Amino acid sequence: MTHNSDPSATADAVEIERIARRARALSLRTAFHAQDGHLGADMSAMDILCTLYFGVLRVDAQDAADPDRDRFVLSKAHASTAMYSVLSLKGFIPEEELETFGRANSRLSTVVSTRVPGVEFSTGSLGHGLPLATGAALAGRMDSSARRIVVLCGDGELQEGSNWEALMLAGTHGLSNLTLIVDRNLAQKGASTEDINALEPLDDKLRSFGWAVRHIDGHDVPDMLSVLRSLPLAEGRPSCLIAATVKGKGVSFMESDLSWHSRRLTREMYERALAELDEGNVR
Numbered sequence: 418m419t420h421n422s423d424p425s426a427t428a429d430a431v432e433i434e435r436i437a438r439r440a441r442a443l444s445l446r447t448a449f450h451a452q453d454g455h456l457g458a459d460m461s462a463m464d465i466l467c468t469l470y471f472g473v474l475r476v477d478a479q480d481a482a483d484p485d486r487d488r489f490v491l492s493k494a495h496a497s498t499a500m501y502s503v504l505s506l507k508g509f510i511p512e513e514e515l516e517t518f519g520r521a522n523s524r525l526s527t528v529v530s531t532r533v534p535g536v537e538f539s540t541g542s543l544g545h546g547l548p549l550a551t552g553a554a555l556a557g558r559m560d561s562s563a564r565r566i567v568v569l570c571g572d573g574e575l576q577e578g579s580n581w582e583a584l585m586l587a588g589t590h591g592l593s594n595l596t597l598i599v600d601r602n603l604a605q606k607g608a609s610t611e612d613i614n615a616l617e618p619l620d621d622k623l624r625s626f627g628w629a630v631r632h633i634d635g636h637d638v639p640d641m642l643s644v645l646r647s648l649p650l651a652e653g654r655p656s657c658l659i660a661a662t663v664k665g666k667g668v669s670f671m672e673s674d675l676s677w678h679s680r681r682l683t684r685e686m687y688e689r690a691l692a693e694l695d696e697g698n699v700r
């Protein structure tokens with residue numbers, strides 16, 4: 418579905434795809450050693466996270482308190498080992514710290530919190546990241562700041578009613594500095610979103626709340642780069658990108674297998690996953 422015409426996006430995409438393979442491997446290692454984590458959700462979001470952090474967001478570990486930095490909110494906070502892997506590759510936390518994930522007194526908990534450098538909002542109770550991001554976008558406007566607010570939500574997460582209050586408010590105020598990315602893997606915990614509490618027609622619903630909406634492929638890095646670099650989708654409206662993704666993407670035996678929401682890796686599975694990613698040097 419690539420339809421990008423920006424040559425620099427294509428060049429950057431090759432590097433981002435390499436980083437995403439590495440980040441997937443780090444996430445697998447972190448979850449395997451802790452016998453914890455939500456690998457299906459991690460792999461689903463990884464290409465989006467890497468595209469944002471290595472190609473779009475103005476954030477810098479060396480200048481982490483810059484008031485005009487962009488703000489990213491991981492509302493599907495259970496994708497924490499993905500986020501920690503990306504933050505380590507981005508220089509916010511040392512890579513060795515990933516080994517502490519899930520241990521007593523570690524700041525790397527199962528859902529992300531602001532104890533971790535680079536995490537802007539503590540999340541984990543689904544349905545709160547978008548309301549927080551909407552407030553941050555209003556604050557950015559009041560500050561006349563050029564900072565952009567990007568929030569990543571799970572699709573099952575959109576069943577939480579609090580999201581719809583925020584969607585309504587952002588539409589009312591035309592918050593064009595706000596972008597919602599929906600990780601539309603069609604799965605929630607152990608079931609299809611459409612079987613449990615259907616979201617479709619999601620795009621029409623969002624448009625009726627005043628949002629500009631576009632469908633993207635959440636694993637197509639060049640295309641995501643060009644779309645994300647040309648936001649907002651429409652002047653005077655918040656933007657929503659509905660990203661078609663595959664839960665477990667990149668590890669063949671996890672892809673679209675609902676049991677991988679929070680299943681544990683055996684050593685044999687772990688070795689096989691690393692081999693598939695061609696990242697056997699991670700261990």
Ligand SMILES: Cc1ncc(C[n+]2csc(CCOP(=O)(O)OP(=O)(O)O)c2C)c(N)n1
Pocket residue numbers: 457458461493495541542543544570571572573574575600602604605606664678
């Ligand atoms: C308010 C709330 N209810 C339940 C949970 C437990 N929980 C964690 S992840 C998850 C499923 C999320 O599905 P989705 O948003 O589609 O994300 P995905 O893992 O598919 O990317 C649930 C129910 C939670 N964290 N918060």
